[in-house]
Amino acid sequence: MRSLFPLTIVGLLCGAISGVATAEEIHPLPPTVAVGAELVEEYGDDRFFEGPTWDPQTQRLYFTAFRDKDTQILRLDGPGKVHVWLDDTKGVNGTCLARDGRLLGAQAFGNKLMSYQIAREAPSDTKILVDDPTLNQPNDVAASPKKGGGIYYTDPDFNNRATSAVYHLSTTGKVTQVLNDMPVPNGCLVSNDGKTLYVGDSHLKHWRAYPIQADGLVGPGIVFFDPDTERDDAPDGMTIDERGNLYLSGRGGVWVCDKWGKSLGLIPVPEFCSNVTFGGEDGKTLYLTCATKLYSLKMNTRGTKPAGKGKSKKH
Secondary structure (H helix, E strand, C coil): CCCEECHHHHHHHHHHHHCCCCHHHHCCCCCCECCCCCEEEEEEEEEEEEEEEEECCCCEEEEEEEECCEEEEEEEEECCEEEEEEECCCCEEEEEECCCCCEEEEECCCCEEEEEECCCCCCCEEEEEEECCCCCCCCCEEECCCCCCCEEEEECCCCCCCCCEEEEECCCCCEEEEECCCCCEEEEEECCCCCEEEEEECCCCEEEEEEECCCCCECCCEEEECCCCCCCCCCCCEEEECCCCEEEECCCEEEEECCCCCEEEEEECCCCEEEEEEECCCCCEEEEEEEEEEEEEEECCCECCCCCCCCCCCC
16 A cells, blocks of 8 residues: 655654754745645665656656666656566666657766657667766756757766766767866756756755757756755755746755746655656656655646657557
8 A cells, every 4th residue: 555645644744853943934835736645655775766757658657776787767656566667777866858759868887878669568779869978977857848959968977076977969969068067067948938947956955047049058047946955965966847847856855946047835754855747647746766665646737748759569
């Protein structure tokens, strides 16, 4: 049976652990959370989970699992039930859907950007989009929803904070470094209109926004979101809903803000939350990957629809 975590209780636990005022005393639940919704534990084991992506064709959630160098992509088949969709991923961390419906993966240990054709039991085709041994460890990936917009991926230098960068892969295969002004860029996301690149910094503990130019490069960035909280969990992955609201993991849970950076509230989580994505048959389920747990939460808004035609096949 799935475990339920009332969000009010989770907030009290967070406050007790931190020794400061509870999250609910300062930051309300976002109005995008369904009334009465509770965090539901969908799956858990002793691994660290990341990179959730919902595939509308197979109607399944895919997410990544880490135990040291033992890394996999898992498919959630039901409460407490997963299928090893891909073994020995060489550290695929962040994932997302490309415009053609393929699953993109940032491969941390192999220094590659990967692309997988989604079939039910395993990838039916695998491509290497970028292979660069000089990279630190590719961490997250985001596809522009605009035709011809390309793909962005982060490459943090966690150890020295000296060579971190974010790159753009054009539709013609050209790789360009688009920014290097962040000590540790982590999660990344492109806005629904394809005009803004959002990147979280795991060292400075805030999120930045960069205007995307016509050629896919970016202009000077600004600090987009830096919540008023004592919690200093590192910013990690993020997602977006159909209204353009952002869901940012880190700093005490999942923060929700509008497209102008105004806070709409906090979804408290009982452990570190690494990433989030929307999914479910109606698109109104928020999935949260965390340290050893995968949670779901009912929402009253949908995630943004994947761009492109979505050519993944049902098997």
